[in-house]
Amino acid sequence: MERRVVGVETEFGLAHQGRGRRGLPPDEAARYLFRPVVDWGRSSNVFIPNGSRLYLDVGSHPEYATAECDDLLDLIASDRAGELIMHDLALRAQEAMAADGLPGSVYLLKNNIDSQGNSYGSHENYLIPRTTHFRRLSTVLLPFLVTRQIIAGAGRIVPPTEDQEAHFAFSQRADHMWEGISSATTRSRPIINTRDEPHADAAVHRRLHVIVGDSSMSETTQLLRFGSTDLVLRMIESGAPLGDHELENPISAIRHISHDVTGRARVRTREGRQVTAVEIQQNLFDRARSFVARHGAHHDRVGEVLELWGRAVEAVASGDHSLIDREIDWAIKRRLIDEVAGRAGLGLGDARLDQIDFAYHDIHPDRGLFHLLVRRGRAVRLLDEARLRRAITDPPATTRAAVRGRFLSAARAHGAGHTVDWVHHKLVDRPLEAVMVKDPFAAEDPRVDTLLGRLRGELRELDDAEREAQPGPLALSERYVATSPVPPPEPPLI
Ligand SMILES: Nc1ncnc2c1ncn2[C@@H]1O[C@H](COP(=O)(O)OP(=O)(O)OP(=O)(O)O)[C@@H](O)[C@H]1O
Ligand SMILES: [Mg+2]
Numbered sequence: 001m002e003r004r005v006v007g008v009e010t011e012f013g014l015a016h017q018g019r020g021r022r023g024l025p026p027d028e029a030a031r032y033l034f035r036p037v038v039d040w041g042r043s044s045n046v047f048i049p050n051g052s053r054l055y056l057d058v059g060s061h062p063e064y065a066t067a068e069c070d071d072l073l074d075l076i077a078s079d080r081a082g083e084l085i086m087h088d089l090a091l092r093a094q095e096a097m098a099a100d101g102l103p104g105s106v107y108l109l110k111n112n113i114d115s116q117g118n119s120y121g122s123h124e125n126y127l128i129p130r131t132t133h134f135r136r137l138s139t140v141l142l143p144f145l146v147t148r149q150i151i152a153g154a155g156r157i158v159p160p161t162e163d164q165e166a167h168f169a170f171s172q173r174a175d176h177m178w179e180g181i182s183s184a185t186t187r188s189r190p191i192i193n194t195r196d197e198p199h200a201d202a203a204v205h206r207r208l209h210v211i212v213g214d215s216s217m218s219e220t221t222q223l224l225r226f227g228s229t230d231l232v233l234r235m236i237e238s239g240a241p242l243g244d245h246e247l248e249n250p251i252s253a254i255r256h257i258s259h260d261v262t263g264r265a266r267v268r269t270r271e272g273r274q275v276t277a278v279e280i281q282q283n284l285f286d287r288a289r290s291f292v293a294r295h296g297a298h299h300d301r302v303g304e305v306l307e308l309w310g311r312a313v314e315a316v317a318s319g320d321h322s323l324i325d326r327e328i329d330w331a332i333k334r335r336l337i338d339e340v341a342g343r344a345g346l347g348l349g350d351a352r353l354d355q356i357d358f359a360y361h362d363i364h365p366d367r368g369l370f371h372l373l374v375r376r377g378r379a380v381r382l383l384d385e386a387r388l389r390r391a392i393t394d395p396p397a398t399t400r401a402a403v404r405g406r407f408l409s410a411a412r413a414h415g416a417g418h419t420v421d422w423v424h425h426k427l428v429d430r431p432l433e434a435v436m437v438k439d440p441f442a443a444e445d446p447r448v449d450t451l452l453g454r455l456r457g458e459l460r461e462l463d464d465a466e467r468e469a470q471p472g473p474l475a476l477s478e479r480y481v482a483t484s485p486v487p488p489p490e491p492p493l494i
Contacts, residue, residue: 002298003070003441004070004126004127004128004230004233005068005069005070005126005127005200005399005440005441006068006069006070006075006125006126006127006226007065007066007067007068007069007124007125008065008066008075008078008079008122008123008124008125008226009063009064009065009121009122009125010063010065010082010110010122010215011061011062011063011120012061012062012063012064012086012108012109012110012120012363013061013107013108013109013110013111013114013120013361014026014029014030014033014060014062014106014107014108014109015029015106015107015109015114016029016097016104016107017105017107018102018103018104019103019104019105020103021102021104023104024097024102024104025060026059026060027059027060029060029093029097030059030060030061030062032093032096032097032106033056033062033086033089033090033093033106034054034062034089035092035093035096036089036092036473037054037056037089037476039472040472040476041476044056047404047408047420047421048085048408048476049393049394049395049405049408049409049475049476049478049479050067050078050081050392050393050394050395050401050405050475051067051068051078051395051399051401051402051404051405052064052066052067052078052081052082052395052401053065054085061120062086064079064082064086066078066079066082067395067396067399067401067404067405068396068399068400068401068422068440069396069399069401070396070398070399070441071299071396072223072226072227072230072299072305073301073382073383074391074396074398075222075226076219076222076223076226076382076383077383077387077388077391078396080219080383080388081388081391081392081475083110083363084388084389084392085392085474085475086108086363087108087364088473088474088475089473090106090107090108090363090364091106092473094106107362107364108362108363108364109358109362109363110215110361110363111154111172111214111215111358111360111361112154112172112176112214112215113156113172113176115354115358119172119176119189121173121211121213122173122213122214122215123209123210123211123213124209124210124213124225124226124229125207125209125210126207126208126210126229126230126233127205127206127207127208127440128205128206128207128208128233128237129206129237130202130203130204130205130206132206132233132237133236134181134194136236136242137181137192137208138180138181138246139242139244139245139246140232140236140242140243140244140284141192141233141236142180142181142191142192142246142247142250143245143246143247143250143269143280144228144229144232144245144280144281144284145191145192145210145212145229146191146212146247146250146253146254146257146277146280147257147277147280147281148212148225148228148229148281149170149171149214149254149257149258149277149330150170150257150277150278150281150312150313150316151224151228151281151309151312151313151328152213152214152216152221152224152225152228152328152329153169153170153171153172153174153214153258153329153330154171154172154215154216154217154221154329154330154333154361155168155169155170155171155172155329155330155331155333155334155357156168156169156171156172156357157169157337157348157353158175159349159354160349165348165349166347166348166349167259167348168261168334168337168348169258169259169261170257170261170330171214171254171258171330172214172215173212174212174254174255174257174258175255175258176189177190177191177211177212177251177254178190178251179251180192180250180251181194182194183195189211190211191210191211191212191250191254192208192209192210192211192212193209193210193211194209195209199422199423200423200438200439200440201439208233210229212254213225214329215361216329217329217360217361217368217370218327218328218332218370218379218380219380219381220308220326220327220328220380220381220382221327221328221329223301223304223308223382224305224308224309224312224327224328227302227304227305227309228285228288228305228309231288231291231292231302231305231306232284232288234298235284235287235288235291238295240287240291242284242287243283243287244269244270244271245269245275245280245283245284246269246270246271247267247268247269247270248267248268248269248270249267249268252267253268257277261316261330261334262319263276263277263278263317264276264278265277277316278313278316278317281309281312281313281316282313282317285306285309285313288306288309289306289310292306308324311323311324312324312327312328315328315331321334321335322335326378326379326380327379327380332370332378332379333357333360335378336356336360336369336373336378337353337356337357340352340353340356356369392474392475393464393467393474393475393477393479397443398441398443399440399441399442400422400437400439400441400442400443400445402443402444403425403437403442403443403444403445403448404420404422404425406448406452407420407425409479409480410455410459410480411427411455412480413459413479413480413481413482414455414457414459414482415482416428416429416455417429423436423437423438424436425437425448425451427451430451430454433451433454435447435448435451457482457483458482458483458484459480459481459482459483460480460481460483461479461480462477462478462479462480462481467479
């Protein structure tokens with residue numbers, strides 16, 4: 001597959017700290033957070049003009065699912081735009097709470113474990129051909145994902161238990177995965193979820209649902225996380241021999257690996273060999289490098305992905321984490337924690353270090369520690385502000401998300417009732433003409449244009465300044481205005 005559609009869903013941790021009184025419980029804070037969303041879309045589950053989905057399930061973990069992207073930087077931009085959108089909602093929620101006599105601060109964390117130890121996810125979705133062999137998912141992809149934490153984990157301080165001291169681990173999610181591959185709901189936390197909901201032509205494609213990833217703060221970590229996974233999938237799809245790395249027990253392996261940052265923890269393969277995470281990653285990296293040398297790079301970031309992948313494996317193998325401590329979340333965070341612990345003479349079990357661990361994931365651009373490290377040149381960024389800002393309002397131009405964004409923006413400008421999801425586009429008054437766009441690569445669809453043509457009246461596209469000037473969140477600003485009056489609906493035929 002030359003191009004691949006990928007989307008990422010992020011659930012955020014939410015907390016409200018009251019000033020001079022107790023903060024609101026998370027479910028009430030979440031209702032405040034989503035108030036502008038519900039006002040805008042009459043629902044707490046909406047698709048927005050940039051093609052993404054904002055969603056509040058029961059409970060209190062607001063979710064943002066990126067639009068379908070077929071370009072790595074678009075994907076990272078769309079995911080990062082989700083943080084900015086949530087941050088904007090948090091500031092508005094804070095104001096609304098204060099106006100109701102509940103002053104305080106709203107915290108949104110892009111991590112995967114709250115202070116009570118509950119876990120929430122960052123799910124990746126990869127479009128794969130239906131012909132992909134399931135067997136290859138367990139012999140190659142699963143071991144890759146079990147060990148991917150050493151190159152793309154978010155890192156975490158594990159609190160002390162009766163048998164173990166507090167220590168640093170590669171991954172946030174590793175201890176919270178319960179199965180290898182399963183089609184059961186995501187609640188049972190399989191590493192790979194095979195629930196068959198392709199949001200595409202089911203005869204041709206599957207949507208591979210990867211549940212195991214840690215949320216990434218760092219854009220370079222995202223580049224490596226999604227870029228390396230795509231390369232492994234490409235090798236699997238090509239039918240190239242990749243060896244058999246199948247693990248005897250993926251769940252005990254993923255935990256074991258996470259808790260040993262030397263990368264030397266040994267796990268057993270089904271064939272009875274003892275291997276380390278470094279060996280599995282090194283092996284797949286070497287194969288990926290030769291694969292690219294043979295077949296050529298399929299996008300212009302492949303070189304960067306490979307360079308960073310090789311360096312990350314070397315950093316763990318050699319113990320010289322400074323090789324990646326500006327690019328990979330766990331290493332960036334670990335360096336910070338080590339420095340603070342050293343300076344203040346704190347042990348890893350000290351609650352102040354836990355606070356640093358949490359604050360690393362605070363999405364507030366002024367308060368969050370990751371963002372502070374970026375400002376100090378201690379963490380690298382890939383995207384410039386202009387691209388990020390654009391991703392808040394504009395869908396990726398090269399996938400179906402472009403159709404969705406145009407459709408819902410035009411319908412809104414006409415005041416026409418409508419529903420959309422990943423595949424469907426419907427005007428409430430014309431249910432029989434609903435259009436399914438099954439091809440996620442289709443950035444245009446004449447049927448959707450025809451449907452929009454039924455909404456008479458000219459539209460004018462607003463420029464950035466006009467959108468910024470609208471009162472609500474930028475992500476929910478209107479893209480068009482109707483310039484000629486919309487005629488009244490035709491009288492019903494009796
Ligand atoms: N054909 C596709 N292939 C790969 N990814 C896709 C495809 N269609 C949509 N996506 C992506 O899949 C994600 C779907 O997010 P959503 O939160 O709706 O997930 P879900 O798992 O289907 O639903 P839920 O979260 O309600 O269980 C989005 O990020 C979207 O961009
Ligand atoms: Mg989801």
